[in-house]
Amino acid sequence: MTKVLLGLLSVIMTLSAGEIYATFTVAPEQKAMLAFDASGITDRVNYDVSDSVKKGQVLASLNNRDFRASLEMAKTALKFAKKDYERQLKVQNLIDAGKFDTYAFKYENAKNEVAYAQAKYNKTFLRAPFNGVIYEKDIEIGDTVSGMMLKTVFKVQSKSKRKLILGFDQKYHQSVKVGQVFKYGVDGDSKIYEGVISKIYPFANSSNRKIKAEVKAKDFVVGLFGEGYIQIPDAK
Template sequence: MKTILLTLMVFLSTLHAKDIYATFNVEAQKSANLAFTASGLVKNTSAEIGSSVKKGEVLASLDNADIQALLTRAKTVYKYAKRSYERQLKIKNLIDEGKFDTVAKAYESAKSSLAYQQAMYNKTFLKAPFDGVIFYKDIEVGDAVSGLMLKTVYKIQSATKRKLLITFDEKYANIVKVGDTFEYMVDGDTKTYTGTIRKIYPQANTKNRKITAEVQAKNFMVGLFGTGTIHTK
């Protein structure tokens, strides 16, 4: 009886646990193509290829003297409209309702105008959307850019965080699960690494009949290739 149970356990283990060959490419965990959405002449650039930047850091800016003048004017109009509104608000019950509505309307209009001019001014600065490294630059001082014809001027990727896009045969679609272990080697590196499958794409590639999954990693150069084994549970 013990022999039968042992044989059954071994059979079930073999049935459910399987090592699956997979290949992978290294990609950045985050990446973005950056472009100006405003039009104008490039006034300065502060990031080069290989520059490490922080989220919100200005990478380049446009000549914005005209927009800055409009913003200053909007701030002045808003300041006095707000003062007038606050004065009228104190005596609201003593004045004509129509007069108060006129003042309130002017105040709201000035507030909206200020918000709009501030937004237009902000668009003249190109900022990093997250902490990362610049790996592409196609912009120089004096270049003309157009918000109507978007052109990628910078490309940024996460500094150290990577994802391995692993691919395996579609016949294992019902076997590989999130949480399975992936043991792998990067091409040109003799060290063996281990990761965990965090995501499985819900569609097979119709060209090569492969399924893609993701494994988190760090510090590898983007674009590297490797092979490994998925240890299913």
């Protein structure tokens, strides 16, 4: 922690019983490690590191001509199964119930086959799970992907929404509450910030005897370190 930051913190903190010291690291509010759940050859990679993405956008795709052909075949089978079923439905009272059930079964099974083929086809596309930014990529056009050995090919995190992961001494577990104010500074930044505790983890780390808490923030670089004081208004 820089001398400048320590000096600024000392201005806003009196070291009274109503302030509890805590350190923190900056983490994204959301992050995800993405992998294909299918096998094939990568034929498109649409985004790179630092690119912003929106939920549902295709980040990369596999060569899927065989899956697409299977889907079209299933749709064709459904088309004719539906026609057969609708013809039999018109004369249902005139034919054997078992015969009618056969057509009904073929129709329902054809719908299931389409759903199955569609699901397999959809797996050839890797989509963004939320609005965010790509912070790591490990895939190129031509790479072989195996659904049996999942490999993370994209890492995505929220673009600006952050959370501070605080660590404070376990002896204050009864004093720290959700909603309390946290005044803090970030290493390398001369400004003093203020946030509110949004979550307290329900366990203490046995190795360092600290409890974690979270404070929502925005725009900080993920991985930065900082320190500050939790304000305890009712402390005596």
